[in-house]
Amino acid sequence: MVGMNAAWLLPAIPAGAFALLLLVRNFLPRKGDWVAIGAVTASFVLFFFVLHDLMTRLGPNFHGVSTGFTWLKIDNFVLRVGFFTDPIAIVMLAAVLVVSLMVHVYSTGYMHGDSRYGWFFTVLALFTAAMSTLVLADNLLLLYVAWELVGICSFLLIGFWWERQSAAEAAKKAFVTTRVGDVGLLIGVILLWKKVGTFDIQTVLHAATSGQIGHTYLTVALLFMLLGAMGKSAQFPFHVWLPDAMEGPTPVSALIHAATMVVAGIYLLARMLPAYMVITGLGTLIMVIGMITAIGAAVIACAQTDIKRIIAYSTLSNLGFMFVAMGAHALTGGMFHLLTHAFFKALLFLGAGSVIHAVETQEVGDLGGLWRKMPITMGTFVIACLANAGLPVFSGFFSKDLVLEGVMHGNTPYYVALLAWVFLSGIYTARLFMLTFFGPSRDHHRYEHAHESPPNMTLPLVVLAVLTLLAGWLALDSVGRALGFPGGVGEFVFVHEPEAYRFSFTVAFAATSAGLLGVLATMYLYWGGGPERARRFADYSPDVYALIRNKFYVDELYQAGINYGVLGLSHAVAWFDRYVVNDTGVNGTAQLTGWLGYRLKFLQNGKLPTYALAMIVGVLVMAIVALSMHS
């Protein structure tokens, strides 16, 4: 029986497809897109066998199953390619495989006719393999390798249309920004490994919870890891790369920059949560970071005009929300929101892609009235929007409430702030929807040419819409009981800390009212006459509007930081090398001491003697220190 022992096949199949496509894609019919789709489908089917196996084994004593083999064994340095299948991984895998499959299918339509069609699917296959590896990795080193690999895929796909200057720059920005976090992760991994002597995650967690690692040491290591999570999940202040990443093709935004790769940071925190729980202050830190990101991004989303960027800021906002959940140790809620968010955010992006495909613009100002032309897209989009706004019966409602409940206990200020977040989500979601589909069409030429997308694009939309409608109900005990897992997803997935969904009227009421208020207010602003009322509203305080419109000037701040910081430092060193060492060190000394009556023109570029001088200075410094050390 194929079961959890076959978990290694989940990444292996797409990896095989990647290798095949890399070598022979140009000789295959349709550039080999069917190979990638077939591989992901196979993984998807296999996933259900693994899931079934997991369900039969669940119980109080079940932690997970580890499979794999030793990759490198070098003296005391063992490197395993090991896969650890447990409930957290399964939840994340569900999101990865479902969205990946849908995006593959969708891309056959969206990318149709692109000159690098085959290459696109090649990288997608690699991404699916790497992402599954990341999720299933049972040791931190393998996780890190997969972590970097998805980063490379992201780099390649953001810069997919590298002829466009902006795309290439965005790719570089994303790569470099996340690399900062990656270095932190690597240092954290090495620190933990140094103390525990193994990369195995379960052993490390055990060591952390049983007090084998000193608190200060553990704090430092976890802080470095947090840096990695923040970079990947685009938390403040690393968030700048994610909106720019929208330069990539829209299916990529849906898969990598909404549903899967960007939540890897959340996943890492969830994975390491037992260790984070040991240190009391870290939870608060994570919550604060998440809160800043969540609220800040939601505010910015209210003033963007690019359809993809609005959704990107919405993603940022939701990522911040999940960070808050992790900080409050609301594991169940956080992971559940990760799953539902993957569905509805991918749906939003794919819907937006469908719109862009039809009208070939991303400016919401040029859209409007599209509901008549694109009924399926509109229908699915509205479901996604309602889920994003967290209104009842849609999946976002359940997961959001689960988190709110987790946060509420003992963290009242955060709870109140999150209610404000729900309100803001309502505003920008409604605005996005209204501007895109309702009101008069503001660009008649584009409107006339608009058409519904082909079935291979609408089918994934419908599937994701159905999932968005239904996934939330899995939280309920009664639904779970009917499907064979009493207690709902909370109890099923997290056997050791069952948090079955209990409908709490206060929370639901407060959150729903907040969200509804935001939606209704915005509908009032944008109803009928288009954005005029909203414009008047913005004119009340143009400065504030400009601040929001310009994303709080964080990018400009960074650019200045890069200009004056990193490059300045290297300029300084190069300048030092050129002028101080070369000219001033030579010139200045000569002038200062005045021993030699050389004129300036002879003092240029005393290269070879300068080189020798540098060597002797090195010798003397070392010799003097060494001699004074022992005398």
Add this chain to the structure above:
Amino acid sequence: MNHYEVLAPELVLLGLAFALVTLELLFPQLRKDLVAYLTAASAIGVLVASAFFANRSDSFKDLIQLDNYTTFFRILFLGTAALLAIASAHLVRDKLSNAGEYYGLLLLGVIGATYMAAASELLTAYIALELLNFTLYVLVSFDRKDPRSGEAGLKYILLSAFASALLLFGISFIFGVTGTTSYAGIRHALEAGIGEYRGTLVVGLVLLLTGLGFKVAAVPFHMWTPDAYEGAPLPVTAYISIVAKAAGFALFLRLFSQAFMPVISDWRWMVALLAALTMVFGNLIALQQVNIKRLLAYSSISQVGYMLIAIAALSHDSATALLLHLGGYAITNLAAFIAIIAFYNATGGEEIRDFRGLAERHAGLAMTLTIALFSLAGMPLFAGFMTKFILFQAAAQHGLLWLSAFGVVTSMISLYYYLMVIRQMYVLKPRDGDGRLRVPLLTSAVLVVLALGIFFVGIWPTPLFRAAASATRLLF
């Protein structure tokens, strides 16, 4: 003790070098690229033959050791020389004269380099070092038409003679306090206690480190490197950056592990200091470069910083990691340089901005160079990540965690300047009139093999690691 067969590979190589020079003298009309292929064939022949020495342990009068360490480096040097001979074929034919001498010197340099790795006595090590140095002086100044070549040769020979004098003064002090020049003898003498001559000993060590630091290009003894790299003909630049550097480390590692382990606390901080300086300066100054050879010069300087970490954390683990890293570095740098040589042969450009739009002019060349640069930057799956990771973890395990952290952070900076080159190749359009490039078939084949090698080491380093581990086992 007199096992003459220990010397056999180098004797054969010497004979082949003479034969090549004579051949070219006797038949001046011979196609010059044919000489290159003969050189490569000779080197590969000796390489295969010397592989039979694996797991043998002999010595010649305790001067030249034959062990896996020697064999490891012998194969590394011969392989590099063979590939560089192939890569030189077109460039030497078109741009340089005296082809016979060129290839002869390439092989003689390998003899010097191998004896640097094999020597277990300071006099032998010194003279081997000088043999390599002399071949490099000549090779660097080989291009008589390019004034930069002569200038590079002048700077190199004068500074190298200066460094040699410092090194020798250090050796004389070591000899003075221990009464011997053999590694084992020095270790024996140092183990007996160094109470009253520590002062002379540490000054000797400082001078020794200076000489070796110059050879491997460690900051602040590195300043000849960018100039020599830029001035030398391209294949010679590659030769310096791989063979000379690896030979320097081979000598460094054997000497310090076999002779100076008893006084490790006296020199560890010096090496650590040099490593830190080298990583910082190499990476930061590289950001400002516009010439691809100078960029790779600073890149190789920063790589030296990482390698010095292994010496500072000297142990069996770190020595093995160093050899592994050297192996990966050799493959990566070969790929980068051979790609650049092919580019230079086709276009004559060696500025970074000349590479703009290379992806459209020759996709394979751009891809290989990108792979090599990613490997140098230490991206996972590429050789650079795996070898650097093992190196850093070995250092961290032996108490130099801060230095490893230094390495991780500075290698992040390095990504920026490698991306500059990649950006030129992929993001920018070719200039008007820049058409597709032609790359010879053999060069393409070599590049493909090297690119696969980078992935091989990056994904499955076990074979190379086993070789390295068995090479370093006898040192400790």
Add this chain to the structure above:
Amino acid sequence: MSVEQWVFYVLAAIAVGGAAVTVFARDIVRAALGLIVALLMTAGVFVLLSAEVIGLVQLLVYGGAVAILILFALMITRAREVTYRLDGPQKPLALLAGATLAAAIGVAVVGTVFPTNTDHINPVGFVEMSTALFQTYAVPFEVASLVLLVALVGAIIIARQEERQ
């Protein structure tokens, strides 16, 4: 104090004087002559240390070959006709560095009791020396011959005039 020691002081003083001329003289040919004096006097010190063979080699190679080579090179490059001074602008730094280095070496050497087994000179016999050179250190000897060969070939290649195309 023995005669030997007096002779050493005299030789050493002249050698240091010659060396000083080499590095301080404003005229390059005078510097070259200073170098020759310093090298010859050092050869005398070698003889005093009962290393007659090496003293002889020093005399022949340095006093003869190298000195003449350098003088020829000075002539060919018209080194005397140049208008600028011989010393570069970093002279004060160089003085400081040289003095510090001398001090460091002095501190190291004077504070050291060398682990020599005897407190008097042990002459190395001619036979012993030859055995060492040609048998014990046969490998370095052969490698040294390669070094000379490379230098010879290299000097020819490098110094040859580029043939006119």
Add this chain to the structure above:
Amino acid sequence: MIPLDQVLVFSGILFALGVYGVLTRRNAIAILMSVELMLTAVNTNFIAFGVFHRPSLAVGLVFAVFVITVAAAEVGLALAIILRIYRQRTTANVDEVDILKW
């Protein structure tokens, strides 16, 4: 009988003078001459240590022979390079040989 310390001080002075010369001289040939001074100091050291150690296997003296050999070869090769530079740029001044920089 000459004390070892005094010989070493003598060689140290020679060596430091040589280093000073390398750092300050601008003519390439003068730099070469300074390096020769340093090498002579090295030889003095080797011989002094060689004759004071027993049994020494004569390695100190043999080392000195090799240093002299290599130094002579180095001078020959360096002068060839200097000649070529002189022919190309009519200068042997290292300050003016600076196409290659930063």
